[in-house]
Amino acid sequence: MSEGKIDIWFWAFWVGLILIAYGFVTFATAIWSPEAAETAGQLGIYGSLTVGIIGIIVTILGYVKRR
Amino acid sequence: MQTVPKRRAVIFGAPIAWIAAFGALIGVFSLVPMIFYIFGGGFISAGMVIFAPLAGIILGPWAGFIAGLIGGIIGMFISPASYPLGIIDAFLSGAFISLFWGLINKKYAKFLIPWWLLWMVICIVWPYHYPGPAGGYSPAPEPYYTLSWAWTYVGFVLYLIVGIKFVPKWISEEASSKQKFIGLLIYNFAANTSWMLPWKIIYFALLKYPAEVVAADNIISWWAYTLPMVVATTIIAYAVLEAMRKSGMYRPPGGVV
Numbered sequence: 001m002s003e004g005k006i007d008i009w010f011w012a013f014w015v016g017l018i019l020i021a022y023g024f025v026t027f028a029t030a031i032w033s034p035e036a037a038e039t040a041g042q043l044g045i046y047g048s049l050t051v052g053i054i055g056i057i058v059t060i061l062g063y064v065k066r067r
Numbered sequence: 068m069q070t071v072p073k074r075r076a077v078i079f080g081a082p083i084a085w086i087a088a089f090g091a092l093i094g095v096f097s098l099v100p101m102i103f104y105i106f107g108g109g110f111i112s113a114g115m116v117i118f119a120p121l122a123g124i125i126l127g128p129w130a131g132f133i134a135g136l137i138g139g140i141i142g143m144f145i146s147p148a149s150y151p152l153g154i155i156d157a158f159l160s161g162a163f164i165s166l167f168w169g170l171i172n173k174k175y176a177k178f179l180i181p182w183w184l185l186w187m188v189i190c191i192v193w194p195y196h197y198p199g200p201a202g203g204y205s206p207a208p209e210p211y212y213t214l215s216w217a218w219t220y221v222g223f224v225l226y227l228i229v230g231i232k233f234v235p236k237w238i239s240e241e242a243s244s245k246q247k248f249i250g251l252l253i254y255n256f257a258a259n260t261s262w263m264l265p266w267k268i269i270y271f272a273l274l275k276y277p278a279e280v281v282a283a284d285n286i287i288s289w290w291a292y293t294l295p296m297v298v299a300t301t302i303i304a305y306a307v308l309e310a311m312r313k314s315g316m317y318r319p320p321g322g323v324v
Binding site for chain 1: 101303
């Protein structure tokens with residue numbers, strides 16, 4: 001990722017990493033106790049998981065398209 | 068090649084537009100939950116975990132403080148549940164995050180060390196020893212209470228041993244990916260364990276928590292607050308720093324980019 005022009009796939013790669021960090025850290029804390037899961041709700045649990053998965057897809061896309 | 072702002076619309080070397088943008092991001096993202104409290108009842112927002120630390124890292128402590136305060140005040144109005152102490156929280160959960168994260172930068176060591184020590188003394192003494200029971204606070208069980216703040220002692224020693232001398236090299240542009248990641252982990256751990264002192268003790272004091280509860284909350288802080296916040300902030304800061312360096316964006320002199 002260190003070479004090449006700065007295009008949308010460059011940013012896709014790095015934004016994807018940020019989405020992965022947000023999604024999975026939030027998901028982990030949302031399910032780490034019944035009380036936390038109650039606060040997070042279905043939206044918090046599945047929403048953060050979805051963000052993490054989207055992050056993986058965007059990161060892979062960014063990485064592959066820039067190669 | 069870096070893109071340098073054409074006009075001198077800067078505060079402490081950081082473009083005003085960036086300070087405003089970070090303030091807006093911290094404020095808006097106070098609506099987005101990120102770390103749910105293990106005992107339920109609330110969360111630490113994405114504004115606090117992502118954008119407030121980034122403001123300190125990128126803009127530096129003083130410009131970051133302004134951005135964090137703007138974000139805290141915006142957040143206080145649009146997400147009052149995230150800022151239950153109102154304007155006090157705008158400082159504790161906004162401005163102070165950016166300030167502490169910015170101060171970990173080696174060039175501010177002379178300011179950070181006495182500032183950090185001052186908060187350590189405050190946390191140990193006030194309010195559970197002085198004014199203590201006379202002020203309506205339960206007496207602190209010692210040495211359990213003082214030892215319960217162990218994460219900040221570890222963070223402080225780590226900062227003194229490697230944070231000043233080695234971490235700046237490890238997070239520099241020339242360092243390897245592994246060094247950058249480890250360096251940012253230590254950087255964020257030191258920032259987190261220093262910032263949590265005022266964040267916690269002012270809450271505890273104002274809400275008059277029993278000293279035993281404070282000590283218990285300090286014990287769980289290792290994994291309930293520090294672990295998720297440091298891991299998330301490290302990955303995100305790594306991505307943002309790399310992206311900024313490779314894209315040739317302007318680098319505010321107060322920050323670590």
